[in-house]
Amino acid sequence: MHVLSRDDYVRYSRQLLVTEMDEVKQQALSHAEVVIVGLGGLGCAVAPYLAGAGVGRLRLVDGDEVALSNLPRQPLYAEQDIGETKARVACLRLRDINRTLSVQCYATRLVESNAESLLNGASVVLDCTDNMASRQLINQVCYQLGVPLISGAASGTKGQLLMLHPHRAHGCYRCLYEPEQSEPNTCLAQGILGPVVGIVGMMQALHTLLFITSIAPLNWGELRLFDGFSGQWQALKLPPLEGCPVCGEHNANYS
Amino acid sequence: MLITVNDKAKEVAEGLSLKQLMEDLSVDENGLALAVNQRVINRTLWHQYVLHADDQVTLFTVVAGG
Ligand SMILES: [Zn+2]
Numbered sequence: 001m002h003v004l005s006r007d008d009y010v011r012y013s014r015q016l017l018v019t020e021m022d023e024v025k026q027q028a029l030s031h032a033e034v035v036i037v038g039l040g041g042l043g044c045a046v047a048p049y050l051a052g053a054g055v056g057r058l059r060l061v062d063g064d065e066v067a068l069s070n071l072p073r074q075p076l077y078a079e080q081d082i083g084e085t086k087a088r089v090a091c092l093r094l095r096d097i098n099r100t101l102s103v104q105c106y107a108t109r110l111v112e113s114n115a116e117s118l119l120n121g122a123s124v125v126l127d128c129t130d131n132m133a134s135r136q137l138i139n140q141v142c143y144q145l146g147v148p149l150i151s152g153a154a155s156g157t158k159g160q161l162l163m164l165h166p167h168r169a170h171g172c173y174r175c176l177y178e179p180e181q182s183e184p185n186t187c188l189a190q191g192i193l194g195p196v197v198g199i200v201g202m203m204q205a206l207h208t209l210l211f212i213t214s215i216a217p218l219n220w221g222e223l224r225l226f227d228g229f230s231g232q233w234q235a236l237k238l239p240p241l242e243g244c245p246v247c248g249e250h251n252a253n254y255s
Numbered sequence: 256m257l258i259t260v261n262d263k264a265k266e267v268a269e270g271l272s273l274k275q276l277m278e279d280l281s282v283d284e285n286g287l288a289l290a291v292n293q294r295v296i297n298r299t300l301w302h303q304y305v306l307h308a309d310d311q312v313t314l315f316t317v318v319a320g321g
Contacts, residue, residue, distance in 0.1 A: 038321050040321050041321060042321040043321070127321075128321050129319075129321050130319065130320050130321040131319055132317070132319045135319055152321065153318040153319050153320060153321055154318060154320055154321060155318045155319070155320035158315075158316070158318050159318065160315075160318045171295065171297075175295075175297055176288060176295060176297075177288065177317055177319075178298070180285075181285055181286060181317050182285050182286055182317070183286065183317050183318070183319040183320070184283070184285075184286035184316055184317065192320060197320070197321065223295060225313075225315055234313065235293065236290045236293050236294065236295050236313065237290075237293060237294045237295065238295045239294060239295065241297045241299070241300075
């Protein structure tokens, strides 16, 4: 029995030719629902690749509008989109890439009152936001809901990638940074080189595909640091902090 | 004893805590995090974490942009 349509075989032929892939795994992608919070540099890198690869349902969340200063690193948008909401424009572009998907856009900022409903039911959540408060909130709600979280961040020439699974024994975002910690490296304060944020977003997209298809195990609880000057990645383990208000109850048996 | 801080060798006193190391380096701690031997050490534990010879300390900054 064929599980994919004739068009799907053609569309996804190159990724189906990857040794570890098959049509069942391709179907797993079409059944998955991925929430992308933030449609800046990270979101613009992640979203078209997930749409292209056939992730069946995409939820896009961002309350911002396209600005001229976004264009160097946010290639989903063009000059004529300036002033439009990012979620709406991104949605249209993704549908142009792949009409077979369900793409939902939420032109709103993720806040405490809507976070649970926006993230609920996701196969995986991608944190592509640009501030500490949103990152802490997404981490907290993903742990509440038991949804895996692949968090990306970039600033200046540095990137960070963190893979968190609420059901695995490791620390969470709150174990890494406290909400009060300031960001010496925000885009506003320090700037950003477009490819650096693109590379981190690409890693989020890659790990999302690996996770949904299960073609390779993910290193949950690993923090990866990217240095844009050397092009090197460094991997660190993130142990749980005893008594962490977010993941504390999940991690009684970590060693 | 000898440790490394971001791959650079550094001579430090025996029994030095991470907290003391950070003070010695006189860096702005608020935007910083660190790992020892590729394991992140939460900032609330820095004062009780005693360094050993050959420890590899990795300092990195908070990155929250996107
Ligand atoms: Zn935690």
